[in-house]
Amino acid sequence: MSSEAANPVTAPTRPTERIVAIDILRGFALLGILIMNIQEFAMPVAAYSNPTAYGDLTGANRWVWTLSHIFADQKFMTIFSLLFGAGIVLMSEKLDARGQRAWGLHYRRTFWLLLIGLAHAYLLWSGDILVAYALCGFWVYWLRRLRPGWQMALGILVVSIFSLILLVTGLTMQFAPPETQQEWRADWRPAAETIADEVASYRGSWLEQMNARVPTTFEFQTFGFLFWALWRAGGLMLMGMALYRWGVLTGSRSRGFYAGMAVLGFAIGLPVVSWGVVQNFANNWSMEYSQFGPGAQVNYWGSLFVSAAYVGLLMLFAQSGALPWLQNALAAVGRTALSNYLLQTILATAIFYGHGLGLFGSVERVGQIGIVVAIWVVQLVVSPLWLHHYRYGPFEWLWRSLSYWRLQPMGTRS
Numbered sequence: 001m002s003s004e005a006a007n008p009v010t011a012p013t014r015p016t017e018r019i020v021a022i023d024i025l026r027g028f029a030l031l032g033i034l035i036m037n038i039q040e041f042a043m044p045v046a047a048y049s050n051p052t053a054y055g056d057l058t059g060a061n062r063w064v065w066t067l068s069h070i071f072a073d074q075k076f077m078t079i080f081s082l083l084f085g086a087g088i089v090l091m092s093e094k095l096d097a098r099g100q101r102a103w104g105l106h107y108r109r110t111f112w113l114l115l116i117g118l119a120h121a122y123l124l125w126s127g128d129i130l131v132a133y134a135l136c137g138f139w140v141y142w143l144r145r146l147r148p149g150w151q152m153a154l155g156i157l158v159v160s161i162f163s164l165i166l167l168v169t170g171l172t173m174q175f176a177p178p179e180t181q182q183e184w185r186a187d188w189r190p191a192a193e194t195i196a197d198e199v200a201s202y203r204g205s206w207l208e209q210m211n212a213r214v215p216t217t218f219e220f221q222t223f224g225f226l227f228w229a230l231w232r233a234g235g236l237m238l239m240g241m242a243l244y245r246w247g248v249l250t251g252s253r254s255r256g257f258y259a260g261m262a263v264l265g266f267a268i269g270l271p272v273v274s275w276g277v278v279q280n281f282a283n284n285w286s287m288e289y290s291q292f293g294p295g296a297q298v299n300y301w302g303s304l305f306v307s308a309a310y311v312g313l314l315m316l317f318a319q320s321g322a323l324p325w326l327q328n329a330l331a332a333v334g335r336t337a338l339s340n341y342l343l344q345t346i347l348a349t350a351i352f353y354g355h356g357l358g359l360f361g362s363v364e365r366v367g368q369i370g371i372v373v374a375i376w377v378v379q380l381v382v383s384p385l386w387l388h389h390y391r392y393g394p395f396e397w398l399w400r401s402l403s404y405w406r407l408q409p410m411g412t413r414s
Helices: 020-042 058-072 075-097 103-123 128-142 148-175 178-188 192-202 206-220 222-243 255-282 293-320 324-335 336-352 366-387 392-403
Strands: none
Touching: 020 058, 020 075, 020 293, 020 324, 020 336, 058 255, 058 293, 058 366, 075 103, 075 128, 075 222, 075 293, 103 128, 103 192, 103 336, 103 392, 128 222, 148 222, 148 293, 192 206, 206 222, 222 293, 255 293, 324 336, 324 366, 336 366, 336 392
């Protein structure tokens, strides 16, 4: 790599050119996504989808799970996917305005993101989402010039495909081979021996963790991607492109628009998702109902409305100028989202995995939320301090340097 200054035509976005409202929203989503990810850091993977598969689910722990599910599950991943799609259009527009072809930079950035995600997933944590985003980024890019209305309609259609897959699977499950049905049930509610093996692996050394991490990662990035992430993440990226071009994600709409978005989103989303929780418990979290039946569909669609409400609230917050210290901190987290996403993994695995404190499988949901809050405090404090001295987060700097194939200036005065 060359250390000379970047050509202004191909240089990355400067801090002064950033859309602050998007950074605030991204920072909010980055912090919020840890509410759900902490469960997969701390507990066997089955407990993420089926809370009855592991751990205590009474009293305060049940309340923590319930509130996390209603207010967090799939909501912050939705916002991240919307922003990823918006970012593709934003970068493309800026390069087009400079007379520079955008596709080369996009595919270099996406390729390096894919490699970062693969390293993250196989070396540290199987729950990585970067690989799925990169794979979706390869194809949604070519739809960035569609009219926003078509992008939104196509995005909803693509998101619907996973819902249809679940519906068809549930209706035809009885015709699947007995061994396939048994495998599905074992994944949904693992045997005690399977759980014990997973706990032992993650409490072991880094190499011992590979026994659990590698097969889980491979399944998530192959079957899981084709079954779920391709449609959910890809469709939401298309919707994000439309919302960006309509000015929804940039804080460009009126306060009345965002207030209505927040009220309508919560009025529809919260009752729907809450009703789903009640019904899942009423059906004893059976695989037929909660994984392949209505129990999975309710939050899948209800989460879109809750996410829309969050967008409305955060845009109102950004427009208001209130609590400037918090806005600055959230924007700093958003500007360093890749570094902070990986930092969450580094901190959480150091707490729960055997190369650190080895607490995997021994911290209940109440304790997990306490750890989430502690990590939030670290990131809200450290991120603005870091950006006071440096232009980019460390992994943003690496990503940009690889994408432009030249070392980017790191210091704020360089």
